[in-house]
Amino acid sequence: MRKILDKLGFTNTNTERKTVTFGDASVVSAPGGRGWTWLSVGFFIILWCLASIFEWINPIFWPPIGAVWEQFVFIFTEGYRNFTLLEHIGLSLYRVLMGFFIGCLVGIPLGFALALSRVMNRLFDPIVEFFRPMPPLALIPLVILWLGIGESAKIFLLFLAAVWIMALATRSGALATKISKIHAAYTLNANKKQILFRVILPNALPEIFTGMRVCMGVCWGTVVAAELVAAEAGVGMMIMVASKFLSTDIVVLGIILIGVVAYAIDVVMRYLEAKLIPWRGKS
Amino acid sequence: MSGLSVRDVSMIYNLPNGEDVEALKHLSFELEPGELLTVLGPSGCGKTTLLNILAGFLAPSSGKIDFDGKEVLSPDPQRGMVFQQGALFEWLSVEQNVGFGPKMMGRKPNEIKAIVDKWLSIVGLADFGKKAIYELSGGMQQRVALARCLANEPDLILMDEPLGALDALTREKMQGLILKLWKETGKTIALITHSVEEALILGNRVFIMAPRPGRLIKEYSLPFAEQGLEKNTREIKKQPDFIEVREEILTMIWDMEEEIMGRQEGNNA
Structure with missing residues (x-):
């Protein structure tokens, strides 16, 4: 019995000699134990299958799993509202990446300015602090008034979602640079520019990366909401149009796609983080 | 002259609450090329301030520092620094x-x-x-x-408690390494520490500083660093002459700490 449970990943032999496990984070985060993950995912899929087979739920409230699959295959091959499924996802992703990219392009230098100059800090601090807690969705009406409902409006909205997060993450990372590192660089003949790019920037990178991960999440959430309001194509638009026709299967398909893409983005970001900043948390 | 010359250096910090703290008061000394100076004193005696001034990270409130005939005004690769871990x-x-x-x-x-x-x-x-x-x-x-x-x-090497965070065994080995580097390079070194033994074994000159105001109270010229180039440092630490100086300095610092505590209790009463 023990061996079977071990094989399926329900126990962990690495930590079994510890007598105190309650409250020990290393036991909770120890590798292995994936069996429980499959159990929870499997439970919901099986429940959904059973509900579909025995028609427990009205398809208007929750569609059968087969219908969602069929919609997926159909939209993947035939498209929805003049755009293929990949085009819908691709367009949403393009908007996110553009907003994120421009947000980084402005936010990271802004963050350094906030961290490195007292005057800049005092000048921009009220602006940053005002916009930081502002939900980007509250700005949609204004953005539509100014820029209409085209691509530029959506990218601008995503830029607004990204830029403050990036500025604050960069500022906090840059401010965390130990003064002894900066002093050391000065005694080694580095000038201000070299200290910025070779000491302060790498020192801030871990926090900048955390900011990027947060940003990606926020931007992905914002793009779907922006497309719900007005769009020709995109995953959010799919959901919005389908809901008007009571096509719950397409709505659910859209929700699943949003979740999967967001998860995939985070996996990529975590991979890049491990590759690009291996020193993270090890100073 | 070549070497390091510190003339009547004072450093006063103006605290936000309007109080002034004299971190250093009228400090003067000369350091010849190739000397190894260790600076010892309880926390708050201004030894880190002194090192930061020598490195050029801080400008003193008054007084002047010259190194190799040039005034010290800012950091320079001619004056290197070794920091504590991190x-x-x-x-x-x-x-x-x-x-x-x-x-x-x-x-x-x-x-x-x-x-x-x-x-x-x-x-x-x-x-x-x-x-x-x-x-x-x-x-x-x-x-x-x-x-x-x-x-x-660099011609002058400043060391800010470089071995402070190390375990005792590693620390002894590293003291040997610092002596070896000093001998092989012939550099001028100024090292601050709060370990009495370390100050004695490494310094051919040792300064004892006292706090409030930060000042130099006693200076030694000692043979142990030279001996350490030939002999095992652990043997030197057992010598009667080493123990004698060590006890003298320990008493001095002990009394200083007592006085600080007494003063604080007086303030609190």
Whole structure:
């Protein structure tokens, strides 16, 4: 019995000699134990299958799993509202990446300015602090008034979602640079520019990366909401149009796609983080 | 003159609450080229302030410092510094850390490589060049810190409790390494520490400082650093003459601490 449970990943032999496990984070985060993950995912899929087979739920409230699959295959091959499924996802992703990219392009230098100059800090601090807690969705009406409902409006909205997060993450990372590192660089003949790019920037990178991960999440959430309001194509638009026709299967398909893409983005970001900043948390 | 000359240096910090703190009061001394000075004193005696002034990170409230005939006004590669643990660049490899200075001096890649190889083998890390900083033990990290500082061949080396965070055994070994580097390079070194033994074994001159105001109260010229070049440092620490000076200084610092505590209790009453 023990061996079977071990094989399926329900126990962990690495930590079994510890007598105190309650409250020990290393036991909770120890590798292995994936069996429980499959159990929870499997439970919901099986429940959904059973509900579909025995028609427990009205398809208007929750569609059968087969219908969602069929919609997926159909939209993947035939498209929805003049755009293929990949085009819908691709367009949403393009908007996110553009907003994120421009947000980084402005936010990271802004963050350094906030961290490195007292005057800049005092000048921009009220602006940053005002916009930081502002939900980007509250700005949609204004953005539509100014820029209409085209691509530029959506990218601008995503830029607004990204830029403050990036500025604050960069500022906090840059401010965390130990003064002894900066002093050391000065005694080694580095000038201000070299200290910025070779000491302060790498020192801030871990926090900048955390900011990027947060940003990606926020931007992905914002793009779907922006497309719900007005769009020709995109995953959010799919959901919005389908809901008007009571096509719950397409709505659910859209929700699943949003979740999967967001998860995939985070996996990529975590991979890049491990590759690009291996020193993270090890100073 | 060449060497280091500190003339009537005072440093007053203006605290936000309007109080003034005299971190250093009328400090004057000369350091000849090739001397190894250790500075000892309880916390708050201004020894870190002194080192920061010598490095050029702080400008004194009054007084003047010259090194090698030039006034000290800002940091300069001629005056290197070794910090307590945590001042290495953890995003760079061991080699890149040691090569940082030469690179900033505009040396060519092949020159940098030769310099890095030379200093890494001197500090005993010849095989560790490709390692990341966080893969090394504390003692090895401080060896890298010494090599990084020496790679630019500074004439004066300032050390801010370089061995402070190391365990006792590693610390003894590193004291031997510092003596070896001092002998082989003939550099002028100023090192601050709060370990009495370390100050005595490393310093051919030892300053004892007292707090509030930060000032120099006693100066020794000692033979132990020279002896340490020939003999095992552990043997020297057992010698009667070493023990005698150590006890004298310990008593002095003990009394200082008592006085500080007494003063604080007086303030609180």
